[in-house]
Amino acid sequence: MMGRPREFEKEEAIEKAMGVFWKHGYQDASLPELLEGMGLTRGSLYKAFKDKKNLFLIVLDHYETAAVDVAVTQLTDQNEPVGTTRILSLFAGIYGAVARGEHHGCLMCTAAAGPEMEDPEIAQAVHRGLYRIQQAFGTALNASARHKALSEQERLNVADVLLTQYVGLRVLARSQLPLGVLENSVKGIELILR
Secondary structure, three states, X not given: OOOOOOOOOHHHHHHHHHHHHHHHHHHHOOHHHHHHHHOOOHHHHHHHHOOHHHHHHXXXXXXXXXXXXXXXXXXXXXXXXXXXXXXXXXXXXXXXXXXXXXXXXXXXXXXXXXXXXXOHHHHHHHHHHHHHHHHHHHHHHHOOHHHHOOOHHHHHHHHHHHHHHHHHHHHHOOOOOOHHHHHHHHHHHHHHHO
16 A cells, blocks of 8 residues: 655755744744644654754754855865865855845754754754864965965964854855944954964
């Protein structure tokens, strides 16, 4: 006997769940909000995604593939031979998105700043994405004559500062602070990279 086919597209449901988690955060996204936002029944959600935490882990994985991959690709793109240009382009892109009215920030960075990090599985998923970005900053720094001359530990230190700035800028995107604050942050990154 064949099982009944699912009446929804799983990828579309994950995208919709991501929107709910983005709006409310992991802790505050209620089951009714998820069900309404995803257009699913409770039974369908549990059958397809097990529970809210597992759904969030799937959403984080989906987000990593969609957004983190883009940042890593930009930072490691050898078509741009100067690593600092790659880095500044990434930060300028973040600022540009906020200037165009995109205030949702980074789902992973928002999770990194939230109480959900007390859960070891969620923390591991967030750390994985952040580590990939930190490593990509290191790759970009290796393509910078000034930074390549630094010791490996010093380059790691700079990559950690850039990761901190990246997370901070992505979280501040949600804050609705005046654009000048974010613009000055990007200018500050230029000073760090001189």
